[in-house]
Amino acid sequence: MNILIVITNRYKNPVPVMPIGACSVADAVAKAGHNVRVLDLMFMRNPLGALETELDKLNPDIVGLSVRNIDNNDMQNPVAFFKDVKPLVDTIRSRTRTTLVLGGAAVAVMPEELLHYTEADCAVLGDGEVVFPELIKALSQGRMPDQIPGIAWREGNICKKNSDAVTRFQSGSLVPDFHRWINVHAYVSRMSTVPVQTKLGCHFKCVYCTYRKIEGHDYRLSASGSVVDAIQNLAAMGFRDIEFVDNVFNSPYDHALAICEGLARVRPDVRLQSLELNPLFIDDDLLTVMEKAGFVGIGITVESASGIVLEKLNKGFNAEDVLKAAGVIQRHTLPCLWIFMLGGPGETEETVRETLLFAERFVHPEDVAFFTIGIRIYPGTELEQIARKEKVLALSPEEMLEPVFYFSSDLDLGWLIHTLHKEMAAHMNYINSDTIGFSFLPIMNRLGYGLGVVPPLWKHTRFIRRGLRFFGMDV
Numbered sequence: 058m059n060i061l062i063v064i065t066n067r068y069k070n071p072v073p074v075m076p077i078g079a080c081s082v083a084d085a086v087a088k089a090g091h092n093v094r095v096l097d098l099m100f101m102r103n104p105l106g107a108l109e110t111e112l113d114k115l116n117p118d119i120v121g122l123s124v125r126n127i128d129n130n131d132m133q134n135p136v137a138f139f140k141d142v143k144p145l146v147d148t149i150r151s152r153t154r155t156t157l158v159l160g161g162a163a164v165a166v167m168p169e170e171l172l173h174y175t176e177a178d179c180a181v182l183g184d185g186e187v188v189f190p191e192l193i194k195a196l197s198q199g200r201m202p203d204q205i206p207g208i209a210w211r212e213g214n215i216c217k218k219n220s221d222a223v224t225r226f227q228s229g230s231l232v233p234d235f236h237r238w239i240n241v242h243a244y245v246s247r248m249s250t251v252p253v254q255t256k257l258g259c260h261f262k263c264v265y266c267t268y269r270k271i272e273g274h275d276y277r278l279s280a281s282g283s284v285v286d287a288i289q290n291l292a293a294m295g296f297r298d299i300e301f302v303d304n305v306f307n308s309p310y311d312h313a314l315a316i317c318e319g320l321a322r323v324r325p326d327v328r329l330q331s332l333e334l335n336p337l338f339i340d341d342d343l344l345t346v347m348e349k350a351g352f353v354g355i356g357i358t359v360e361s362a363s364g365i366v367l368e369k370l371n372k373g374f375n376a377e378d379v380l381k382a383a384g385v386i387q388r389h390t391l392p393c394l395w396i397f398m399l400g401g402p403g404e405t406e407e408t409v410r411e412t413l414l415f416a417e418r419f420v421h422p423e424d425v426a427f428f429t430i431g432i433r434i435y436p437g438t439e440l441e442q443i444a445r446k447e448k449v450l451a452l453s454p455e456e457m458l459e460p461v462f463y464f465s466s467d468l469d470l471g472w473l474i475h476t477l478h479k480e481m482a483a484h485m486n487y488i489n490s491d492t493i494g495f496s497f498l499p500i501m502n503r504l505g506y507g508l509g510v511v512p513p514l515w516k517h518t519r520f521i522r523r524g525l526r527f528f529g530m531d532v
């Protein structure tokens with residue numbers, strides 16, 4: 058069959074993200090014997106024109122739309138990316154009678170809502186490289202796909218789904234053949250890192266989390282040896298910047314340790330990063346082996362330093378664990394991005410001050426603190442229930458495609474914005490969502506690459522912010 062996979066993401070901040078998911082799906086469909094083409098809209102000047110040309114050329118039997126982002130998770134400057142998908146669907150419908158399938162992280166988070174909104178035929182929830190070839194097989198035999206685990210479909214106005222789990226890491230490679238499907242240089246020359254995922258699933262139960270909806274609760278681990286091989290292969294292909302994109306890199310601890318030990322033994326010529334470390338599993342042994350393995354930056358998602366807020370967020374760790382992790386990080390040289398989320402359940406002026414005081418004491422000038430305000434509420438999360446119980450949310454799940462945020466009713470938004478603004482002015486190593494969404498960031502990424510700066514760019518926050526301030530830009 059002729060299969061067209063369209064990568065719909067065009068967002069270039071903080072960097073354009075290499076579409077590992079869509080490329081893995083393309084690999085799997087090609088392996089199943091189909092004629093596959095990938096249209097990556099990321100750098101297209103005229104996306105609808107490019108789509109029309111591709112449709113005319115291939116005359117596809119099935120079009121798969123890869124949808125990564127619903128929105129930008131930014132309460133102060135929300136951008137609704139999901140709206141970009143509808144004109145694509147309309148263009149496809151106007152030129153072909155092909156079956157339209159949605160896939161991608163956004164679809165796993167809000168499948169029913171996106172199916173209704175776009176009027177696509179069906180959606181793949183989660184592991185596309187296993188499910189999509191099965192779906193194509195069923196459709197080519199004229200069978201209803203309702204028996205296939207991991208599928209949602211529309212029957213009139215009703216959305217049905219078969220959400221039984223599938224297993225991804227049993228076969229196949231961890232890294233797709235990027236060069237076959239996308240313009241790799243266009244990404245790398247904008248500071249993009251190559252994503253590598255070593256596991257799926259998470260045992261924690263944070264109230265706002267969508268990741269378990271995407272990946273499930275149970276761990277599905279890739280063998281540590283396969284991860285090391287994949288990274289060596291990437292190094293041999295000339296890739297230098299690699300990022301672990303696991304929901305939590307260091308849990309299960311032994312799995313992360315085995316991967317890092319394996320990498321420290323072979324020491325591939327790459328720079329490694331992971332922005333998703335959990336404070337509960339940070340210790341000297343792990344950081345030492347990460348340094349030996351070639352890590353150049355880590356991120357720790359503590360969200361808050363206040364025990365009250367951490368408990369309300371159900372983070373599974375407390376303020377003491379955060380302090381302990383800070384002590385370990387201080388004993389090492391790895392630059393660290395501290396990630397904080399202000400304004401969640403239980404947040405008050407006092408808890409905000411606690412977190413800011415922690416950042417003042419423990420986020421060293423060569424490290425970076427990233428603060429966001431408010432928490433995006435997604436259907437099916439505990440945060441949705443909390444918001445409904447507190448009567449601050451009355452929207453239907455469908456209406457929640459438009460970005461909707463939780464903000465603590467015990468806190469004044471104006472006060473928080475003002476306080477954070479003052480902190481940002483006093484600390485050149487602090488960033489916020491304005492920094493991430495900064496319109497000149499894509500140009501800075503290109504400039505930085507041209508000047509030989511290597512990722513992660515956030516390591517240079519102090520110098521960049523000072524430079525921008527010199528030119529009158531306060532981000």
Ligand code: B12
Pocket residue numbers: 062066068069070071072073074075076077078079081082120121122123124125126127128129130131158159160161162163165166181183184185186189225249250251252254267268271272300301302303304332493
């Ligand atoms: C790592 C990560 C990042 C890293 C990426 C680093 C890198 N080098 O890649 C960084 C920090 C840069 C990042 C940034 C952002 N991210 Co992010 N990120 C993730 C994370 C944790 C993993 C993504 C990943 O690589 N997964 C591994 C790959 C293999 O999976 P996948 O892409 O989903 O693909 C699978 C399926 O979706 C499916 N599939 C994919 N395409 C297709 C196509 C078809 C046809 C089919 C059938 C199936 C299919 O099959 C694939 C293989 O199994 C996810 C959460 C999660 N657990 O998924 C959030 C997530 C994707 N991010 C999200 C968001 C919002 C963002 C930002 C907008 C945040 C911001 N304000 O900056 C930016 C956008 C960046 C951009 N330019 O697009 C959201 C997106 C959904 C939403 N809520 O809108 C997620 C889901 C988290 C969340 N809050 O819900 N992110």
Ligand code: SF4
Pocket residue numbers: 259260261262263266267268269304305
């Ligand atoms: S630790 Fe991360 S992935 Fe796990 S539930 Fe919490 S936010 Fe979600």
